[in-house]
Structures are given as structure tokens and as C-alpha cells.
Amino acid sequence: MEQYLYLIPALPLIGFLVLSLAGKYLSRNFIAGIGAGSVCVSALITIILGVRFLQSPPGTVYTQLLWHWFLTGHLSADLSLRIDALSLIFICIITFIGALIHIYSIAFMRNDRDYARFFASMNLFVCAMLLLVMADNLVLLYLGWEGVGLCSYLLIGFWYETPANYRAANKAFVITRIGDTAMIIGLFLIFKELGTLYIPDILIQSTQHFNSGSATITLIALLLLSGGIGKSAQLPLQTWLPDAMAGPSPVSALIHAATMVTAGVYLISRMHTIFELSPLAMHVTAVIGAVTLFMAGCSAMVQTDIKRVLAYSTISQIGYMFLAMGVGAWSAAIFHFFTHAFFKALLFLAAGAVIETLHHEHNIFKMGGLRKEMPVIYYTFTIGAAALAALPLVTAGFFSKDQILWYAWSAGGGHPALWALALSGAFITAFYSTRLILVVFWGDMKTTPGHLPSGIMTVPLIILAFFSIAGGWIEWPHNLLHISLFSEQVQQVLPVTQLKPHLPEEIVFQLIAVVVSLFGIYTGYALYYRQSELMTLWRQSANVMTVRNFLLNGWRFDQLYDTLLVRPFLFITRINKSDVTDKLYTGIADIHLQLNKLFSFFQNGSLRWYVAGVLIGILFIITLQLLL
Incomplete structure (x- = not known):
């Protein structure tokens, strides 16, 4: 199976090349077949690979060297792929959810004039993200990193005729470039200190080369963290993500669930050894995550645009992942990434169906009364919102968020203040999730629906709704059931969470979290349904x-x-x-303009002037020969 690893990113890349070069000559059905089909086949290969991987001994790693990329001085880089338990989780999410989003897009974008350009950009997006998570060296990882930045620019500004859309694309590109610049400086420092950018070697040599807490390792970790903050829209580089909702709804689903914003989570978890060597960087990561989740949640509570509510929600949920990584709960962070991908993709796709049905209306207070008109969308959206709100023991979001809340207090890097912010975020999330359901689907109808979504759009919603419930059952709280299938795989790559001694009973924190979430749901119900x-x-x-x-x-x-x-x-x-430099070049330009005016006198169109000029030139040359 290892010899087929290259097909996972290669198939979307081939789809991109075909659609970008020949898309205008192909029928829409053929475009949809290439665009969605390439990602679906990639997902199928990933599933087969995943089944085989789970049957392999613990610690199995699949590698494939495609070719030697370059060698300059002491720096070498290969185009080589590497899959372990961590990267496999990301690949499964990218391809599986990416395939569902592509299938949904077949109908959603059917009437768009740039059908081929849309699928070409989406395929390149998936390919770049796959390269990022499958790379075995930081040079190839950075290629994928910049690739997802480019594709986000192309897709956020897809409808570029509207000025706000291309401004949002420019904003996303510029702000993430701040983090990317910091990240590349961090890569330079890693190579300077260790002489390699091969990821397994970095993880091994870091513990031997650096002292814990040293200035150099802290600087490297903070630079890498800055890159993750930019891509994952964390404080203070979070402002680009709400404006990124200018893109089509499938683009928003792909960015928020499977690509782009999760790149920062992958980078930090992949380079976990460097972060563990810097307690300061770990603490900064946790604080940034906790503050971000609270601030973004507060903004989500008052948004009126349905997609901006979900955008701020993503910033908040990624904050939970950063918090978990910062306190040393690595498997909890990846588990929340896993569950979040399902319900956030579901919410964006369902929101897109609502927007499309209501004639491109985004304001939630101009919706209402849709639960009977759009029953499939209503039930699937409710499941997604319930998972976002962490409805206890029912939804996948509860199982992953419960872990983070517990570890925010109990893990080695945990602190009561971090736990309090995370708990406040849980209340806020439950509140705005309830608000969203009640305002959009209950109450009086304010906008008459148009054509209802087709079956090809609703099938991906039903599949995602199933995983938004069942996706959390593979990892239960240890005091309830001894089921830890997810963490057993992740901990083959990432460290086991270290707990503080003399902790209170976990059930106490779970009950507090449940009460807070239910109270958030009730508060939303009381304020937005009963109209207090x-x-x-x-x-x-x-x-x-x-x-x-x-x-x-x-x-x-x-x-x-x-x-x-x-x-x-x-x-x-x-x-x-x-300035002086501009005047220098302006002066050169002015001189050329004057010379042009001078010599243009001789180009007056008169044949006699031209003949006379030739004769004068000949006589001048003969005279020089006679004199010399």
C-alpha cells in the first residue's frame, strides 16, 4: 500500500491541472466528475490505507520517497511522504470531508459561470493541505503551507466582481503572511541550530541539542506559534477569518473544517517536542487559546450574519485546541479537531442551503419559520448546533470538549483561570448555538423560501450529521467508560497527558460543565424564544x-x-x-522622454529627409576613413 501514497495528493492535483487547462472546453457534468471524483477516489484510497494502518503494529509509519528535490550546500529536501497516526487523522478528515463538500458543491455551484475555476481551486486547496500534513520535511510542509494560503486567497475572492470580496481575500492573504514570515524565520533558526529540516530528525535532535527553557528554543517555538496563529486565526491575527465568509459556502466549510485554519493545529502538534522544551511557549499557547475562545465566543453571540456566527465560532473552537495543546493535552486537542471537523462542515453546508433557498439572504433575523419548510436542513443543522454546544452524552462535541475542560484544570500546564475561561466559553457556545437554531428555524417566516436544496446537497448533510453524533463515541471519559480508541492511536506519536497530583474527582468538573452548557441552552431559549x-x-x-x-x-x-x-x-x-530614489528613476525617464522628442524630429515621414540622412551618414563614414 505504501507505493500508492502519492496518489492521495496527486489525484486532486491532476484534477486541478485538467480543469485549469481544459475546463472551458468541458461540460458541467464532466467538470463535476473530475473535480469531485478525484477527491472521492483520494478519500477511498485513504480509507483503505487507514484500515490497513489500524491493523498494523503500534508505531507503524508509512513512507514513500518520490524524488530528490534539491541539494544546496548542507540543505537537502526530498519530495517524500510520511504517514503516522497523527498525519493519518488529518488526511482522513481532509479527504473524507473534502469529498462530501465537493459532492455538495456539484449542485450548489451548478449555475455559476466559473464552474471549472471553482473546482480547480478547490482541488488545488485539498492537494496543498494534503502535502502539508504528509510532508516528512519542513521544506515540503512549507510548500503546502503557502499553497493553502494561495488557495484561500483564490477562493475567498472567488466572486471578485464585488469589491468587498477581493478586499477580504487580500486581507486574509496579508494577515496570514505575518505569521508565515515568522514561521520561515523559525525554520531558518532550526536549520542553523540542527542542520536539518527533516521532521523526525528535528524531533530527536532537539532534546539532545537544546536545554529546556533556553532562549533559542523558546524563540523558535514562538516563531512557529506565530505561524500557527496566523493560519488558525487566533489572537491577535484573527481578524481575517470573519471577512473570509465572502467566499461561497462550500469554501467556508472547507476552510473551517478540513483545511487552512487547522494547519496551525497540525504544525504545533507535529513540532510538539520543540514546544515541550519551552515552558514559556506552552504557556503562551494556552493563554492565547483561552483568551481567543472567550473573545470570539462573545462576538459570535451578537452577530446577525449566519456565516459570521459560524466564523467566530470556528475561531473559538480552534482556541480550545490551542488551549489543550498549551497545557500538554495533545490527544484532547486532536480529538476536538476530529469532532469539530464534522459538525462545523455540517453547519456551514446547512447554512449555505438556507442562504441559497432564501435568495442569498444572510441576516438571521430575516429568516425564521423554516423548520417545516426545510425539515432535513433543520434536523441536520440542529444536530450540528447541538454538537457545537456540547450537548451531554449525545453529541461528539461533548466528548472532545469535556476532555479539554478537564485538562485545562488537571493537566501539568493547567490552571484554574484557563479552566474558568474555557468554562465561560462553553456557556457562550451553548447560548449562541441555541440562538442560531431558534432565530433561523423557529418563529415567524420573514422571507419566502425559493427552490429547496436538491438531494445531492442533502446527502452530505445526513452523513455529517451521523458523524456529528457518533464521532465522539470512540473516546469516552475514563471515569465513565474505558473506551480510548482515539487517544491510543494519537499517543503513538504525541506525548501522554501528564496530570497534576491530588486532583478532585473528574465527575465534579463534568457535572459543572454539563450544568453550564444546559444553562447556556436555557438562556438562549428564554431570551430568543420566549422573548423575555x-x-x-x-x-x-x-x-x-x-x-x-x-x-x-x-x-x-x-x-x-x-x-x-x-x-x-x-x-x-x-x-x-x-524620495531620492524615485527622483533618480524619474530623472532617467525624463531624459529618455527628451531624447525621444529630439530624435522623433527626424522621423517625419518624408522620403527625401531619409535619403539625405543616409547620404550624410555615408559621407561621414568615408571622410573618417580618409582622415584615419
Whole structure:
């Protein structure tokens, strides 16, 4: 099976090449077959590979060397692939969920004029993400890393005729470039210190070369963390993701569930040895995750655009993953990535169906009353929202989030403040999940639905709804059932979570989490279904509305960056617009313009002038020969 590893990323790449070069000559059915079919076959190969991998002895690693890429000085890089338990989880999510999103897109994008360009970009997106997680060296990983950045730019600005869309694409590209720059500096430092960018060698040599807590390893870890923060939209580089909702809904599902924002989680977990050697970097990772999950959750509570609610929700849920990694709960972070992928893809695809049915309406307060008109969408969306809210013992989201809440207190890097922020985030998540269901699907209908989604759009929703429930059953809390199929695989690659001594009973924290989540659901029900007087008073309060608008604008980070960075930069560029360097090149251009005017006098179109010029030239040459 190892000899076929290359087919997993190669098939989407071939689909991209065919559609980008010949897409305008192909029928829509053929385009859909190539675009969705290539990813579906890649998913099928991954499933077969996964079954064989699970039957292999613990610690099995599949590798395949395709060719030697380059050798310059002491730096060498191969185009080689490596699959272990960690990368296999990511590959399964990327291909399986990517295939469902592509199938959904066949109908969703059917009437778009750039049908081939859409599937070509989606295929390249999947290929780049697969290269990122399958790479056995950081050079190839960085190629995939930049590839997903490029594809996100292409897909966020897919409908580029609208100025807001291409501005959102530019914003995503520029902000993530900040983290990418920090990351590449970190790779330079790794090579300088260790002389290799081969990932297994880095993980082995790091413990031998660096002292725990040394300045160099801390700097490297923080630089890599910066790269992860940019791609995964964590504080303070989170502002690009809500605006990225300008892209089509399948693009949003792919970015949030299987690609792009999960790249940062993979990078940090893959380079876990470097982070474990830096307690400061681990602590910073945990704090950033905890603060991000709380702040993004607060913004999600007040959004009116259905996709922006889900966008802030993704920022918050990725924050849980960063928190878990920061406290040393590596398997819990990856498990939450696993479950989150199913229910977040489900929510975005269901939201896309609602938007499409309501004539491209995004405002949730212009929806309502859809549960009877769109029963399949309603039930699947409710399952996804319940998983997001971590409905106890029913949904996959509960099993993964419960682990993180427990480890935020009990793990070696845990702290009561981190646990309190995570618990607050659980309440907020349950609240806005309930708000979303009630406002969109209950109450009075405010927009008359158009054509209902076709079967090809609803089948992926039903599959994702199933995994949004059953996906968590492979890993139960240890005090309830001794089922740990997921962590047993992950801990072949990542360290086992170390607990503090003398901890309270885990059941106490679980009951607190359950009560908080249920209270969040009840609060959403009381405020948005029963329409309590409290909501009316809040709407009439200037202070409350000021806070609401502050959160609606994402804590005004965009305005802060505009004041501190954008405007000063533009001011400096205006001052520096005519500096010495510009005058030098302007002077050269002016000289050429004057020479052009001078010599153009001789190009007046008169044949006699041309003949006279030739004769004068001949006489001049003969005279020089006679004199010399």
C-alpha cells in the first residue's frame, strides 16, 4: 500500500491541472466528475490505507520517497511522504470531508459561470493541505503551507466582481503572511541550530541539542506559534477569518473544517517536542487559546450574519485546541479537531442551503419559520448546533470538549483561570448555538423560501450529521467508560497527558460543565424564544447596545489595527512618495522622454529627409576613413 501514497495528493492535483487547462472546453457534468471524483477516489484510497494502518503494529509509519528535490550546500529536501497516526487523522478528515463538500458543491455551484475555476481551486486547496500534513520535511510542509494560503486567497475572492470580496481575500492573504514570515524565520533558526529540516530528525535532535527553557528554543517555538496563529486565526491575527465568509459556502466549510485554519493545529502538534522544551511557549499557547475562545465566543453571540456566527465560532473552537495543546493535552486537542471537523462542515453546508433557498439572504433575523419548510436542513443543522454546544452524552462535541475542560484544570500546564475561561466559553457556545437554531428555524417566516436544496446537497448533510453524533463515541471519559480508541492511536506519536497530583474527582468538573452548557441552552431559549422583557430592556439601553456593537465589530480589532498600523504606514508612504530614489528613476525617464522628442524630429515621414540622412551618414563614414 505504501507505493500508492502519492496518489492521495496527486489525484486532486491532476484534477486541478485538467480543469485549469481544459475546463472551458468541458461540460458541467464532466467538470463535476473530475473535480469531485478525484477527491472521492483520494478519500477511498485513504480509507483503505487507514484500515490497513489500524491493523498494523503500534508505531507503524508509512513512507514513500518520490524524488530528490534539491541539494544546496548542507540543505537537502526530498519530495517524500510520511504517514503516522497523527498525519493519518488529518488526511482522513481532509479527504473524507473534502469529498462530501465537493459532492455538495456539484449542485450548489451548478449555475455559476466559473464552474471549472471553482473546482480547480478547490482541488488545488485539498492537494496543498494534503502535502502539508504528509510532508516528512519542513521544506515540503512549507510548500503546502503557502499553497493553502494561495488557495484561500483564490477562493475567498472567488466572486471578485464585488469589491468587498477581493478586499477580504487580500486581507486574509496579508494577515496570514505575518505569521508565515515568522514561521520561515523559525525554520531558518532550526536549520542553523540542527542542520536539518527533516521532521523526525528535528524531533530527536532537539532534546539532545537544546536545554529546556533556553532562549533559542523558546524563540523558535514562538516563531512557529506565530505561524500557527496566523493560519488558525487566533489572537491577535484573527481578524481575517470573519471577512473570509465572502467566499461561497462550500469554501467556508472547507476552510473551517478540513483545511487552512487547522494547519496551525497540525504544525504545533507535529513540532510538539520543540514546544515541550519551552515552558514559556506552552504557556503562551494556552493563554492565547483561552483568551481567543472567550473573545470570539462573545462576538459570535451578537452577530446577525449566519456565516459570521459560524466564523467566530470556528475561531473559538480552534482556541480550545490551542488551549489543550498549551497545557500538554495533545490527544484532547486532536480529538476536538476530529469532532469539530464534522459538525462545523455540517453547519456551514446547512447554512449555505438556507442562504441559497432564501435568495442569498444572510441576516438571521430575516429568516425564521423554516423548520417545516426545510425539515432535513433543520434536523441536520440542529444536530450540528447541538454538537457545537456540547450537548451531554449525545453529541461528539461533548466528548472532545469535556476532555479539554478537564485538562485545562488537571493537566501539568493547567490552571484554574484557563479552566474558568474555557468554562465561560462553553456557556457562550451553548447560548449562541441555541440562538442560531431558534432565530433561523423557529418563529415567524420573514422571507419566502425559493427552490429547496436538491438531494445531492442533502446527502452530505445526513452523513455529517451521523458523524456529528457518533464521532465522539470512540473516546469516552475514563471515569465513565474505558473506551480510548482515539487517544491510543494519537499517543503513538504525541506525548501522554501528564496530570497534576491530588486532583478532585473528574465527575465534579463534568457535572459543572454539563450544568453550564444546559444553562447556556436555557438562556438562549428564554431570551430568543420566549422573548423575555429583559431583551426589550437591553435593546432600549444605550450602554448595552454600545457593548453589543463593540462585540459585533470583533472587539474593534480592525479599527485598532487601522489606527496603529495602516494609517501611519499610508502617511509614511505619502511622505516618501517622491524620495531620492524615485527622483533618480524619474530623472532617467525624463531624459529618455527628451531624447525621444529630439530624435522623433527626424522621423517625419518624408522620403527625401531619409535619403539625405543616409547620404550624410555615408559621407561621414568615408571622410573618417580618409582622415584615419
